[in-house]
Amino acid sequence: MWATIGFIVAAVIGLVTVLSMTRPDAIRRDDYPWVLDEVSKLHVQIVGGLAGFAFTGVVLVVTLVRDRPGSSDVALVTVIVMFLVAYLFWVGAAFLISFIPYDRTSGDFVQREHFSLATTIEYRTVFLSWFALLPLLQANGLGRLAPIVDVLLLASLLLGSLLLAMVTDGLGLMTFKEIYLSAAVGAVLAIGYAALVAFAFPSARSSGSALNLAVVIFWVNTLGFAFAALTPLAPRYPSVRRFYERLGRRIVVADMQLTMASLCFLWFAVAGVI
Numbered sequence: 479m480w481a482t483i484g485f486i487v488a489a490v491i492g493l494v495t496v497l498s499m500t501r502p503d504a505i506r507r508d509d510y511p512w513v514l515d516e517v518s519k520l521h522v523q524i525v526g527g528l529a530g531f532a533f534t535g536v537v538l539v540v541t542l543v544r545d546r547p548g549s550s551d552v553a554l555v556t557v558i559v560m561f562l563v564a565y566l567f568w569v570g571a572a573f574l575i576s577f578i579p580y581d582r583t584s585g586d587f588v589q590r591e592h593f594s595l596a597t598t599i600e601y602r603t604v605f606l607s608w609f610a611l612l613p614l615l616q617a618n619g620l621g622r623l624a625p626i627v628d629v630l631l632l633a634s635l636l637l638g639s640l641l642l643a644m645v646t647d648g649l650g651l652m653t654f655k656e657i658y659l660s661a662a663v664g665a666v667l668a669i670g671y672a673a674l675v676a677f678a679f680p681s682a683r684s685s686g687s688a689l690n691l692a693v694v695i696f697w698v699n700t701l702g703f704a705f706a707a708l709t710p711l712a713p714r715y716p717s718v719r720r721f722y723e724r725l726g727r728r729i730v731v732a733d734m735q736l737t738m739a740s741l742c743f744l745w746f747a748v749a750g751v752i
Contacts, residue, residue, distance in 0.1 A: 480675075481687035481752050485694055485743045488667035489736060496660050496735045497728065500652075511648055514593050518578045525575065525600060529568035532607055535561040539614070553617035556689040560610035563696045567603045567703070571596055574706055583713040590649040591726040595706035598733050599699050601642045605635060605741050606695055612748040613688060628749050635741060642737075651730045660731070664738030672746045687747035695744065698736050705729055 539557050575596045581589040608631060615623050643657040652660075675682045684690075712719035722729075746752045 479686075479690060480679075480682040480684065481671075481743065481747055482690045482694055484671040484674075484682075484752070485691065485740065488664075488671060488743070489739050492660075492663045492667055492735045492739050493732055495663050496656075496731060499659065500656055500727075500731050514578060514581075514589060518575045518593070521575045521596075521600070522572050525568050525572040528604070528607070529565055529572065532561050532565035532568055535607075535610070536565060551617050552685045552689065553613040556613040556686075556692065557610050557617060559689055560606055560613070560692045563692055563699075564603050564607040564610070566696075567599055567699045570699075570703055571599050571603065574599070574703060577707075577710055579710045579712060584709065584719070587726060588709050588712045588719060588722050590651060591722055591730060592706050592709040594646055594649050594651050594730050595702050595733060597645050598642065598737055599702050599706070601638060602695055602699055602737055602741065604638065605631075606692060606744070608634065609688070609744055609748045624749070628745075631748075632745060635745065639738075646730070646734065651727055652734060656731070657734060660735045661738045664735060664740075664742050667739060668742035668746055671743070672751045675752050683750075683752060685750075687752050688744065691740065691744045691747050695740050698740055701736075702733050705733075 536558060539554060539561065575593070578596075579589050579592055612624060612627055612631070615627060639657075639661060643654050646652045646657055647654050708718065709722060712722060743752070
């Protein structure tokens with residue numbers, strides 16, 4: 479529970495900081511390097527395959543629990559919840575990206591925002607799935623591999639951020655500098671909370687932190703999904719189109735900040751730091 483409270487406080491601080499440092503009208507209207515209609519079709523295939531991976535993971539872990547009667551291992555419960563949340567949003571992201579708005583009726587910016595929000599959901603869900611590997615190892619008595627996996631997951635998180643930054647910058651919604659400013663703010667806040675737990679409030683450390691933060695990412699994904707799912711209404715409702723064109727960049731910036739902060743917190747949680 480303390481990790482959730484810490485994240486909420488950090489999210490509020492991070493949102494205020496990043497939104498105050500970015501201009502709401504700084505949108506590049508130049509062409510982006512993709513045909514989004516074609517790219518979305520490829521994404522649906524990729525996301526569909528990953529949904530199968532998450533579902534298979536849930537089945538395997540549930541089978542493992544069944545073979546261990548009376549097991550109440552928090553790590554196993556955490557793995558199941560993380561894979562289940564990932565499965566829900568792999569399916570949700572597939573539907574979302576398949577209904578990308580047509581730019582000639584919805585407007586070019588609305589299409590960009592829809593694609594950006596859907597891509598960020600995919601990014602969060604990828605790392606939610608990968609971070610589930612640590613509690614899975616712990617539940618099976620392979621904790622000695624944890625330090626190696628910790629480093630690999632952190633490296634993959636940094637490398638994966640390059641793809642997310644490339645897409646968001648390419649769409650003209652945020653610059654590379656703004657994206658990594660958001661990442662730096664999220665990382666500093668997560669490190670600050672981890673240091674607070676380690677040196678001042680060690681009793682706040684909990685084996686259930688990763689489970690609670692998986693639920694937090696569920697709600698962050700739900701919020702992003704809701705904003706993206708409403709964009710196809712833009713052709714029929716001018717007020718919806720005006721809303722996204724006026725506040726769309728703010729939404730993308732806020733979504734990016736929540737992404738960076740939540741994944742930093744989750745990494746510390748699965749590593750057993752918080």
